[in-house]
Amino acid sequence: MTTVTQETITGLAARAVGVTKAYGAGAAAVTALDDLSVDVQRGRFTAIMGPSGSGKSTLMHCLAGLDTVDSGEVWIGETRLTGLNDKGLADLRRNRVGFVFQQFNLLPTLTAEENITLPLAIANRKPDPAWFDTVVDAVGLSDRLTHRPSELSGGQQQRVACARALLPKPDVIFADEPTGNLDSRSGNEILGFLSRSVEQFHQTIVMVTHDANAAAYADRVIFLLDGRMVHELHDPDAEAVLDTMKALDTFDSR
Amino acid sequence: MLKATLKGLLARKLRLMLAGLAVVLGVTAVSAAMVTTATIGSGFDSIFETTTSDVDVSVSSAPNVGGETTFTPPVPASVVEELAGVAGIDAITGEVSADGARPVGADGKVISVQGPPRLGVAWQGETGLVELREGRGPTADDEVAINAGLAELGGYRVGGTIDVLTLEPRTTFRVVGVYGYSNGTGTMGGSTEVAFTEPVAQRLMLGETGVYSSLTLTARDTVPNETLRDEIAALLGDGYQVRTGDELAAQTAADGRAFLDIVRIVLLAFSGLSLLVGIFLILNTFSILVAQRTGELALVAALGARRRQIVGSVLVEAALVGVLASAVGIGLGVAVSTGLKAVMEAQSGAQLPVGLIVPVPDLLAAFGVGVLVTLVAALVPALRASRVPPVAAMRASAAEQRSLTRITVAGAVPAVLGVAGILGAVLDVVGDLRWAALGGGVVLGLVGLALLTPAASKVLLPVVGRLLGWSTPGRLGRLNAARNPRRTAITVATLVVTLGLVGGVGVVAESLRRDVSALVSTDLAADLVISGDGVSARAGGGSGGPPTAADGRIMPTFEASVVEEAAGLPGVAGATAQYVDTVELPGGQSPANAGDLSTLESVLGLKTVDGTLRLSGPDEIVVDTDTLGAQGWAVGDTARVATQRGGWQEYRIVGSYEPNFLLTGPVLTPEAATERFVSALPALGYVELAPDADVATVKAAVSELVADNPEVTVADQTQLATDSASRFDIAEIMLYVLLGLSVVIGILGIINTMALSILERTRELGLLRAIGMRRSHMVHMVVAESLVMSVFGGLLGLAFGGLAGAAFVSVAGLAELAVPWTSLAVFLGLAVAAGLIAALAPSTRAAKVNVLAAIAYE
Structure with missing residues (x-):
């Protein structure tokens, strides 16, 4: 918690302030996020970890404007998401947020290239050709652009999704278990690409994962338990992450 | 397995309801047709049994022309004396009762009833059937009694007057009595009645005094009716028809029921159409349901279910839908019949003395048809379900894309044959078989089209889509529409069939209309035509040729003096009259005309082929070359022709003419027509104007001459052409209404597919x-998908129908191919509207997709 202030000079890409989110009502109510505050530094690769039900996906959904919060505020850059209407949220997701999901990332009717440029196309914008080439080269898809998703391997599909997220130069890319459906080699390729895009293009990335190896690619790992942040690591290796996970029960979330 | 099926059924209530709706509509129409026909038919039977309850045996003349519904010549009073000696007869009454007494209402228009006759009768006092309600029977020539139904329709009262058109021009009578019938009704099946004194009735209704329309005989108690009938038939010979009261009732009721056929045909046509469409709808729904449940079915297969069980489970589901839909349809059908009965009673003023008759066997048949249609439509999806391999359960999603090669090849064969057939007919290389080639070609072409639609959608959907949407959501919608060509094909099948019919009928009807108008204006040299309502509209008859009185009803006519007076008007160069009727030739019925040929020749543009077109007496005729050929006659021959009143007589053929649109068949002298045609008055009058005359002024002056006859109007050439062409209108409109309804059903199909697609693509x-x-954006995308499909279907249908219609026009040898662009555009608009309406619910649903739930992992 003490290290956060160092990064404020470079600015925050996203932040959650005192966010609470509960599902259900009455006795069945489950508190997914419990007065949680998190800052996401610009140009950094942040991983969110925690056991099932710890609230890590909910946090990501709230940060990305996919879900609303019960109380507290969520910001992307200088924009407060809390209170934006559906149209505002949609436009924000299109222009300032990128997504990589675990699966069903692509539209089967479109070619790889069309999938990559889809968010821009929805906004009636043309991609910058040089930047497009850079991104496509970075994910190594130059010779696959005319293929449809059904003609691509799982790893290739996920790389298309990464390129799609990167192309509009969003404030933040949210990756939700991006390697969950991949073999380890393809998974490592994706993670390598994500960390390179942070280093080379100063892209901000937030990744939810339960895989310690994946988390080890991040600059910073946040650990959640019962909707609260209980620990964080900076530039960790896989072993440190694993150890923290094992010991997570001993942290007091209160 | 059955339990699982039932549970599945409940889970998909809405979807199956949509599928069942077309079956509901179809069965509703069938059962409404059955119940209505049975009810009204039995109502008529009951009415006419009452009418003829006093009749033991009836004697009337055999008609000279045609079947039993046409004009029967009067029975001379001498026959009564001839029969006086027959021992079995207790009493003989001469009846005068004929259709054609048209009362003129207070608004100056003739009172019209739909279907039932407008009878003119001779008053016979209060019989067992007739009961005076007010006043008395007519005793003087200018007095009449009328039935209560007519009194009510026209607002006539005892002490007032009534104008009646009969074989003679408009005449005014004093109403001295109003009567009803012993069964309590004021009309028999809706017919109006005017009762004159006997001589007046004979003159006005039968054309001469001292004759009867029929004789009613009462048999002595010991003599059976049939015995008396046979005895009298033998006595009178061939010229008379002798029937028992029961036979007469059956015949009369059958005549009265003839108009029921129209109702029946309309309802059955609609039901056929909606059941046909229903097949597509059910096929589509079940295909999608099966595709959706591939995983489930594979699991069941993996658990050891046999193919037969899987087919069975799908069919049980279909059977339940069919049973439910058919049951609802029959219920609705009975309800609709109740409504139809009320409407008909209100329209005709006739109370049917029966309740609703429900013909159970017919309804069971309708029920069976509904269930069967559902089962047949579900069979293909059921078989497909049984072929799902158990391993499909282990795969993430079933590969829906099956190759289109087989279906395309299968479609190409009938398509090529169909096109060959149509081309053969159009290019006239198949000779007499051209109609068969055309019909077969169109049917094969349609089959081919259905099978080729999936492949066509691949090529055409992008084109259509590009016309409709350039934005990204629009493009996504178009791509979605092209995603599953088979499904798209089945979805649009309804629209293809419907708009195909619209296109074909539209082109043919428009071309016919253009053709008829053109013929009327080329053949007719007259500037004005005087004719009764419906006469000019029938100009040309069924297949060309002049108007005919073949339906046996009295044609509106006017006095011959009108034409003479018109000829004397300023600005008129000449005027002539045409008498119209139907005659019997040795080879069958033919239209027949009469008039002054010296004037008719130029007015109708007749071309003399042989001999002369001048008749010197009532026993000379001229005949058109077609009829000459058909009868094997030649100019100079003596020909036998039976006229309505004159019967078989010999005529000398003095000349022949080239038949044209306005005139075919034998032409007689006006004198012969006055004596031998049903009506002694002309039905058509032609007026030619002087070169400098003003059409409007002369038209007004001529109209003045027929002002007192509400049935007769004066038309100029344009009106006549429009009138003649308008006879296709009603049939066309009726068809369009039917097709409009099937577009509605087509909407259901699109909704169905769209809703399912949305469900399948939740994650996307x-x-x-x-x-x-x-x-x-989401709404836009879904609307685009729906629109692309409906416009694709619409265009495909219109194009096919239009081409088939053009082929028909060409084979039929019509002068001009006319395309009714407006109607076609309207129907394409309807298809677009269908697409929009169908997208309403699915697009709302797509817009409301919960992002989190949609992307959540399983």
């Missing part, structure tokens, strides 16, 4: 929302 929709599509 979630993804699209996540990467920044607005709700409005």
Whole structure:
């Protein structure tokens, strides 16, 4: 918690302030996020970890404007998401947020290239050709652009999704278990690409994962338990992450 | 297995309801047709049994022309004396009762009833059947009694007057009595009655005094009716028809029921159409349901279910839908019949003395048809379900894309044959078989089209889509529409069939209309035509040729003096009259005309082929060359012709003419017509104007001459052409209404497919929302998909129908191919509207997709 202030000079890409989110009502109510505050530094690769039900996906959904919060505020850059209407949220997701999901990332009717440029196309914008080439080269898809998703391997599909997220130069890319459906080699390729895009293009990335190896690619790992942040690591290796996970029960979330 | 099926059924209530709706509509129409026909038919039977309850045996003349519904010549009073000696007869009454007494209402228009006759009768006092309600019977020539139904329709009262058109021109009578019938009704099956004194009735209704329309005999108690009938038939010979009261009732009721056929045909046509469409709808729904449940079915197969069980489970589901839909349909059908009965009673003023008759066997048949249609339509999807391999359960999603090669090859064969057939007919290389080639070609072409639609959708959908949407959501919608060509094909099948019919009928009807108008204006040299309502509209008869009185009803006519007076008007160069009727030739019925040929020749543009077109007496005729050929006659021959009143007589053929649109068949002298045609008055009058005369002024002056006859109007050439062409209108409109209804059903099909597609693509929709599509974008995308499909279907149908119609026009040898662009555009618009309406619910649903739920992992 003490290290956060160092990064404020470079600015925050996203932040959650005192966010609470509960599902259900009455006795069945489950508190997914419990007065949680998190800052996401610009140009950094942040991983969110925690056991099932710890609230890590909910946090990501709230940060990305996919879900609303019960109380507290969520910001992307200088924009407060809390209170934006559906149209505002949609436009924000299109222009300032990128997504990589675990699966069903692509539209089967479109070619790889069309999938990559889809968010821009929805906004009636043309991609910058040089930047497009850079991104496509970075994910190594130059010779696959005319293929449809059904003609691509799982790893290739996920790389298309990464390129799609990167192309509009969003404030933040949210990756939700991006390697969950991949073999380890393809998974490592994706993670390598994500960390390179942070280093080379100063892209901000937030990744939810339960895989310690994946988390080890991040600059910073946040650990959640019962909707609260209980620990964080900076530039960790896989072993440190694993150890923290094992010991997570001993942290007091209160 | 059955339990699982039932549970599945409940889970898909809405979807199956949509599928069942077409079956409901179809069965409703069938059962309404059955119940209505049975009810009204039995009502008529009951009415006419009452009418003829006093009749033991009836004697009337055999008609000279045609079947039993046409004009029967009067029975001379001498026959009564001839029969006086027959021992079995207790009493003989001469009846005068004929259709054609047209009362003129207070608004100056003739009172019209739909279907039932307008009878003119001779008053016979209060019989067992007739009961005076007010006043008395007529005793003087200018007095009449009328039935209560007519009194009510026209607002006539005892002490007032009534104008009646009969074989003679409009005449005014004093109403001295109003009567009803012993069964309490004021009309028999809706017919109006005017009762004159006997001589007046004979003159006005039968054309001469001292004759009867029929004789009613009462048999002595010991003599059976049949015995008396046979005895009298033998006595009178061939010229008379002798029938028992029961036979007469059956015949009369059958005549009265003839108009019921129209109702029946309309309802059955609609039901056929909606059941046909229903097949597509059910096929589509079940295909999609099966595709959706591939995983489930594979699991069941993996658990050891046999193919037969899987087919069975799908069919049980279909059977339940069919049973439910058919049951609802029959219920609705009975309800509709109740409504139809009320409407008909209100329209005709006739109370049917029966309740609703429900013909159970017919309804069971309708029920069976409904269930069967559902089962047949579900069979293909059921078989497909049984072929799902157990391993499909282990795969993430079933590969829906099956190759289109087989279906395309299968479609190409009938398509090529069909096109060959049509071309053969159009290019006239198949000779007499051209109609068969055309019909077969169109049917094969349609089959081919159905099978080729999936492949066509691949090529055409992008084209159509590009016309409709350039934005990204629009493009996504178009791509979605092209996603599953088979499904798209089945979905649009209804629209293809419907708009195909519209296109074909539209082109043919428009071309016919143009053709008829053109013929009327080329053949007719007259500037004005005087004719009764419906006469000019029938100009040309059924297949060309002049108007005929073949339906046996009295044609509106006017006095011959009108034409003479018109000829004397300023600005008129000449005027002539045409008498019209139907005659019997040795080879069958033919239209017949009469008039002054010296004037008719130029007015109708007749071309003399042989001999002369001048008749010197009532026993000379001229005949058109077609009829000459058909009868094997030649100019100079003596020909036998039976006229309505004159019967078989010999005529000398003095000349022949080239038949044209306005005139075919034998032409007699006006003198012969006055004596031998049903009506002694002309039905058509032609007026030629002087070169400098003003059409409007002369038309007004001529109209003045027929002002007192509400049935007769004066038309100029344009009106006549329009009138003649308008006879296709009603049939066309009726068809369009039917097809409009099937477009509605087509909407259901699109809704169905769209709703299912949305369901299948929930995750994709979630993804699209996540990467920044607005709700409005989602609506746009779904609407685009729906529109692309409906416009594709519409265009495909219109194109096919239009081409088939053009082929028909060409084979039929019509002068001009006319395309009714407006109607076609309207129907394409309807298809677009169908697409929009169908997208309403699914697009709302797509817009409301919960992003989180959609992208959540399982």
